Amino acid sequence: MRVFFFSTCIGAVAFADTCINSIKLLQREGVEVIFKKDQTCCGQPSYNSGYYEESKKIALYIMNLFKGEEPIIVPSGSCAGMMRVDYQELFKNTPYQSQAKDFSQRVFELSEFLEKELKVCYEDKGSPTKVTWHSNCHALRVTKCIASAKSLIKSLKNVELIELEREEECCGFGGTFSIKEPEISYAMVSQKIQDIQSRKVEYLLSADSGCLLNISGAMKKQGVNIKTMHFYDFLAQRIGA
Known part of the structure; x- marks a missing residue:
């Protein structure tokens, strides 16, 4: 299985080790992880502040950058929600509505992908x-x-x-x-x-x-x-x- 990995802004700036650990969790299950080096913000800060037209430009860039059939894995429920739900709202009744819907169906927050799609089984090696x-x-x-x-x-x-x-x-x-x-x-x-x-x-x-x-x-x-x-x-x- 191949997946795209979306690191998030804070992940790139302050939680780089978390992004690496997230990728390791996927690789441990035999998943090939693709990291798009030109990825940027999902657009949530501007969207939440009411800058909808500006947010559309960011969202369209992200949707085009991650074209394909591969799942898009996000180690953040916040950014995953923006990409899976709010993108559809942004492009409702626009020429990009269908693209946003198809894109949203490929977005998974990491925990739900590990549990529901990969059905992981872990051995706890830590102390109580x-x-x-x-x-x-x-x-x-x-x-x-x-x-x-x-x-x-x-x-x-x-x-x-x-x-x-x-x-x-x-x-x-x-x-x-x-x-x-x-x-x-x-x-x-x-x-x-x-x-x-x-x-x-x-x-x-x-x-x-x-x-x-x-x-x-x-x-x-x-x-x-x-x-x-x-x-x-x-x-x-x-x-x-």
Whole structure:
């Protein structure tokens, strides 16, 4: 099997190791991974800010860059949601509507591809630990891939998943929201951190780089010692990938 890998902006800038680990998880299953070096942003920041015409240009570039039949694997429910759902909305009733629909059907967030398409079976090689999970808003409500990520966590025999009480509440990142409304954003992430601390876990896991940057940065300021880790780094580490 051959797949395209979409690294995301934050992946390219701040989570390069996570992208490499994500690719290793695919290669471990015998998948040939193609990385398009000319890939760029999926267009979500401009789309969420109301710049729809500008977003169409970016989306069309991405759709043309990833032409073919291969699945497009994205290690982010946020970007996957943009490419799978919002692209169709952008090009509704336009000459590109059919192309956007065909493209969207090839987009998978990594956890759902591992669980549903590759049907992976992992041997947990790590020591016993307790973790909790943060669901980013787009993955939860647009891509709807959280169940796959949790299924993979629960398959690790030495990992105990302790659910957050207010898991479905935003951490306050929201892309440009955290820049435009920093006071509100910080209040939201502080509530999220209180919930995380109450779980008495070793790790906070999430499959969204932006949320992790937001939460881990606030934790550092507040002196909270719980480890934060991208889910695909954690998964690769547990299985020795």
